[in-house]
Amino acid sequence: MSHVDGNALAGVMADALGADVTTMRVGCAHCGTVSIIAETMVTFDGPGPVAHCPTCAAILLRVVSADDGVTVDVRGIRTLTMPRPDERVE
Amino acid sequence: MTAAWHVATVVAARPETASARRIELEVPGWPGNDAGQHLDVRLTAPDGYQASRSYSIASAGPSTRVELAVDRLPDGEVSPFLVDELAVGDQLEVHGPLGGYFVWRPGSEPERPVQLIAGGSGVVPLLAMVRAHAGSGDPTPFRLLYSVRTPDDVFYRNELQQAADGSPLELDLVYTRTSPPGATRPAGRLTRETLTESVEPAQRRPRVFICGSTGFVEQVAVWLQELGHAAADIRTERFGGT
Numbered sequence: 001m002s003h004v005d006g007n008a009l010a011g012v013m014a015d016a017l018g019a020d021v022t023t024m025r026v027g028c029a030h031c032g033t034v035s036i037i038a039e040t041m042v043t044f045d046g047p048g049p050v051a052h053c054p055t056c057a058a059i060l061l062r063v064v065s066a067d068d069g070v071t072v073d074v075r076g077i078r079t080l081t082m083p084r085p086d087e088r089v090e
Numbered sequence: 091m092t093a094a095w096h097v098a099t100v101v102a103a104r105p106e107t108a109s110a111r112r113i114e115l116e117v118p119g120w121p122g123n124d125a126g127q128h129l130d131v132r133l134t135a136p137d138g139y140q141a142s143r144s145y146s147i148a149s150a151g152p153s154t155r156v157e158l159a160v161d162r163l164p165d166g167e168v169s170p171f172l173v174d175e176l177a178v179g180d181q182l183e184v185h186g187p188l189g190g191y192f193v194w195r196p197g198s199e200p201e202r203p204v205q206l207i208a209g210g211s212g213v214v215p216l217l218a219m220v221r222a223h224a225g226s227g228d229p230t231p232f233r234l235l236y237s238v239r240t241p242d243d244v245f246y247r248n249e250l251q252q253a254a255d256g257s258p259l260e261l262d263l264v265y266t267r268t269s270p271p272g273a274t275r276p277a278g279r280l281t282r283e284t285l286t287e288s289v290e291p292a293q294r295r296p297r298v299f300i301c302g303s304t305g306f307v308e309q310v311a312v313w314l315q316e317l318g319h320a321a322a323d324i325r326t327e328r329f330g331g332t
Contacts, residue, residue: 003330007128007191022191
């Protein structure tokens with residue numbers, strides 16, 4: 001599986017949510033591993049980027065852009081943690 | 091520095107290597123960017139088909155001038171156009187600055203050395219960090235290990251050599267296919283042994299930034315952890331490939 005990493009989600013997610021998601025921490029609903037979104041594995045085999053857990057490779061989220069908006073399927077996520085403001089970049 | 095879509099105009103372009111090109115953009119409204127951030131380039135064909143790709147930014151700071159160095163991927167959708175066809179005066183849609191994770195800022199944790207590790211064109215965001223470091227006079231020790239196929243494939247050779255000669259940067263080049271005459275190390279893939287010799291030791295607790303192909307980055311990150319570097323001290327950016 002050829003993949004890039006969660007840094008590649010920055011643009012499409014900034015469009016969808018208006019925020020930088022790459023520094024957020026995400027908990028995998030499958031194995032519980034908490035990882036920084038920038039460190040997740042991202043594949044582009046389908047209609048939009050798909051982020052996978054770096055530990056168990058389960059799908060964390062999928063992003064699909066359509067004419068009526070950007071949908072983020074988050075069923076693979078247990079928790080999503082924003083970094084504290086002093087850890088944030090912007 | 092909020093990300094937004096901008097219309098950029100190409101103000102300069104020149105070959106960087108046989109397969110790569112340095113592209114300078116003027117981006118009105120660009121809020122500046124941190125060293126290590128990237129942007130998305132979106133191309134729209136006459137029939138409306140759009141393709142976008144992420145590129146690391148080689149420049150850093152408050153300027154509206156943004157520099158990219160793009161390597162041509164043979165079967166790429168966007169990079170062959172940027173390397174071979176884009177002309178000075180052309181306009182591009184760019185989205186950024188993006189990413190707050192793989193960044194270095196002057197003045198952050200100056201007591202800890204910084205170890206940069208590049209595979210091929212993965213040197214681009216690390217060059218931005220070298221520039222930000224040199225430009226700010228930040229006293230943090232900086233070291234760059236750059237794995238590259240041949241001497242002709244080195245990006246920003248003169249600038250990196252100048253930074254190394256001026257001593258804000260310690261530079262280690264590892265050639266994987268062809269080494270220059272007089273090289274002390276034969277050409278070959280980066281090994282754990284060479285890595286050990288060429289990076290800040292774990293006892294100094296360097297902050298490590300690795301950028302390159304997925305396979306390169308993951309192998310180096312594993313070796314560094316075997317050498318005692320903490321996973322939390324290693325930040326990575328992987329751009330696919332093998």
